[in-house]
Amino acid sequence: MKKSESAFLRILDIFSHFLLTNIMWILLCLPIITIVPATTALFGVMKKWSTEGIDAGLFKLFINEFKSRFKKSFVIGLLIGIAGLIILIDFNILLQVDFAGKMVLLTTLIFLTMLYFFISLYVVYILVEYEQLSILQSIKNALFMSISYIFHTIISLAIIGTALIVTYFAPYFLLIIGSVVSFILYHVFNRITHRLNQLKTAE
Numbered sequence: 001m002k003k004s005e006s007a008f009l010r011i012l013d014i015f016s017h018f019l020l021t022n023i024m025w026i027l028l029c030l031p032i033i034t035i036v037p038a039t040t041a042l043f044g045v046m047k048k049w050s051t052e053g054i055d056a057g058l059f060k061l062f063i064n065e066f067k068s069r070f071k072k073s074f075v076i077g078l079l080i081g082i083a084g085l086i087i088l089i090d091f092n093i094l095l096q097v098d099f100a101g102k103m104v105l106l107t108t109l110i111f112l113t114m115l116y117f118f119i120s121l122y123v124v125y126i127l128v129e130y131e132q133l134s135i136l137q138s139i140k141n142a143l144f145m146s147i148s149y150i151f152h153t154i155i156s157l158a159i160i161g162t163a164l165i166v167t168y169f170a171p172y173f174l175l176i177i178g179s180v181v182s183f184i185l186y187h188v189f190n191r192i193t194h195r196l197n198q199l200k201t202a203e
Contacts, residue, residue: 015176019055021045022179024062036077036124041066042179043128046186073127075135080120087113118146121156126188149192156188 021042028038044065048056087109094106122142126133132143146153163181167173 014054017049018179018183019176020058021062024059025178026174028066033077033081036064036080037070037073039182040073040124040127042182043067043124043186046179046183047128049183050186050190067128069127069131069186072135072138073124076123076127076138079135079139080116080123084118086143087116115143115146117157118153119143121160122146122189123154125186128186129190129193139141145189145192149195152188152192156185159184159188 025038025042028041029035041062043064045062046056048061048065065165090109091113094109119139119142122145123138126138126142126145130138131143159181163173163177167177
């Protein structure tokens, strides 16, 4: 077999892995309440692929990752959902009612909303990379990493924003973009882990 043919087949294999993994992720996200467990499993697969290559597995690997972290990720998913609902209700109330100190409360709520998105962005990675942490510790670490490495956070949000725009104008990218974005984000977050490990070693 020619090298060009071999390279093409390898690229096709990688593409099919990302495509099928993304489809599994979408299917497991359909119940809505399983979005965080499904996304955690997706990041778990990306971690395996990053260390062992795509030959580490696909269907069985995804299901194993989903099952092994389901309980903790499901609880965190519920907390994220409840917190998001409270934020929406608060915004709705603040925007409809006028009273003294409204701007102070609105500014505070915007700040808390920002922290909410920061935690939501990192907590899935934390669940995969630091399995020994409790739910509260996972949330605290997600907040710490997102603020301490704000540049990485901004880059990550820009990546997600770009993906959403691309999907809006070209909906067929929805079939693969989730797994591709998670792969990129895993490496962005993993750079933070390496830096933290280097700092610990230096101490």
